[in-house]
Amino acid sequence: MTNEEMSDIEMIRKKVVDEWGVMPYFHQPFNLDESPDWRYPLKLIPESGHLQMLQRFLDTCDQFKSFDFSIKPMKAGGVKLCSYSELQQITDFKRFSLETLSGRLFRGTIREGYEERPVVVKTCDLLLPYRDGHFERLPKFCDEIELFMDEKANTHKNLAKLYAFCCDKRLAVVYDENVTCRLSDVFLNDDFGWDLRINVATQLADLLSWLHEKRIAVGSIIASCIMIDEEVNIKVFDFGFVSNHVNEDSKIPVEFFIGREAPEAIKGKRTMKSDVYIFALLLLELVTKKEYEYKINYLVERGEKKLVDESFKTVDDATAWEITKLISKCMVYDPNERPTMKEVFDALKAMRARGEKRKRAESEAE
Structure with a gap:
């Protein structure tokens, strides 16, 4: 199957799961900054061990600094693929941080012309330290994207409406919903x-x-x-x-x-x-x-x-x-x-x- 013959979700899955894998997402500096428990699981390791692991992480982040996360532009099922910079314009990742099954929720705002409306951003987190099961979050993310892009299944009134998703540096989705x-x-x-x-x-x-x-x-x-x-x-x-x-x-x-x-x-x-x-x-x-x-x-x-x-x-x-x-x-x-x-x-x-x-x-x- 050529790239032209692939569906959008197949292309996303091929890139994220098969070609890129978990390491480019894990080795992003913000994963260190946002980790709530960097030291807790490693508390039995001497301080020098922490510093060595931290330095290895930062060195590897440098290796992935110019990693190419590009995917052809697409908008399928009314859902938009956005870049990391566009995602940062929607949320600053500081408001309304609540835990989900594999990440967190944040408040955000989308702007379309003169209109602004509140939205919710859900991240797929790969926080430090590295844990078993991190790799499984990539296919899980793709499976959810497939569900929300499926026009035969995503029309139910009790399913959140997906507005956009991001595969650039951070795995995240934007729901066109206002959480109370x-x-x-x-x-x-x-x-x-x-x-x-x-x-x-x-x-x-x-x-x-x-x-x-x-x-x-x-x-x-x-x-x-x-x-x-x-x-x-x-x-x-x-x-x-x-x-x-x-x-x-x-x-x-x-x-x-x-x-x-x-x-x-x-x-x-x-x-x-x-x-x-x-x-x-x-x-x-x-x-x-x-x-x-x-x-x-x-x-x-x-x-x-x-x-x-x-x-x-x-x-x-x-x-x-x-x-x-x-x-x-x-x-x-x-x-x-x-x-x-x-x-x-x-x-x-x-x-x-x-x-x-x-x-x-x-x-x-x-």
């Missing part, structure tokens, strides 16, 4: 009520069901991967390892663990049903109002105790048992026995509709 907060910022709060939680869960189930229909599995989604606006509409912007063009029964190799995983991943394989398990963990956090702990698996699998937190006074007993059973089904050990995401979405949608009908009836009775 993330789900992880509020899901433990008492004023984040039951209806809001079921609304969030239903939206996420709808998105995952939609992506599965488009033959896309997403690996891992946790509360910090989800933006929410003032109307509690969600936008998912971060994933584990996206697997494009798979089927329901496809076995997806596990290359590296990022985020939470289903039990079959320990054996080296995922399926779309692994997404069902991961979704159930997030749903479990929403209804229990607690961060997930592995020891709760025993209670979930037995399904003998209602999982809904007692503070949700408006939740009737039937609903509490219904959602407990749903979570239990999604978390069974054998992935073949789990429901599909479409079945999960339908169950949550019906549950929400019954809750709204019951509230209307109670209101009319008053």
Whole structure:
């Protein structure tokens, strides 16, 4: 296949993963400046060892100073390839630094003519010291770019809109979204009520069901991967390892663990049903109002105790048992026995509709 015959994403993957590799990205001076824990993992090494490693890093940075990161200009699926200098015009990498599965979030601003609007920049970080798994971040980055550039799959309202991406010196994406907060910022709060939680869960189930229909599995989604606006509409912007063009029964190799995983991943394989398990963990956090702990698996699998937190006074007993059973089904050990995401979405949608009908009836009775 010639360069002219390659799709844009194939060209990006060939350059970033196959030709360039991780070293040109790792050996950038800003990776030293931004590292929050340069000394911590190396604290048993004498100070002289730190200085030697630091000097080797800086020397190698000099070798990569003139590295050619150029890729032909492209704009596919409404998504623009930008240079590092253009990325710096969008953000100064100082505002709103929040951790993601493989990098951080920053606030930014894009300018188009006289218009300015806020955006979010997500980096794929290769901070010091060098860690196992850094190389896996390159194909992960390309897989996410492929998802967001796929016009058959990227139109869902709960998927963040990708405006631009950068492969020059730093791997980063620019989302045309204005973050108010993330789900992880509020899901433990008492004023984040039951209806809001079921609304969030239903939206996420709808998105995952939609992506599965488009033959896309997403690996891992946790509360910090989800933006929410003032109307509690969600936008998912971060994933584990996206697997494009798979089927329901496809076995997806596990290359590296990022985020939470289903039990079959320990054996080296995922399926779309692994997404069902991961979704159930997030749903479990929403209804229990607690961060997930592995020891709760025993209670979930037995399904003998209602999982809904007692503070949700408006939740009737039937609903509490219904959602407990749903979570239990999604978390069974054998992935073949789990429901599909479409079945999960339908169950949550019906549950929400019954809750709204019951509230209307109670209101009319008053």
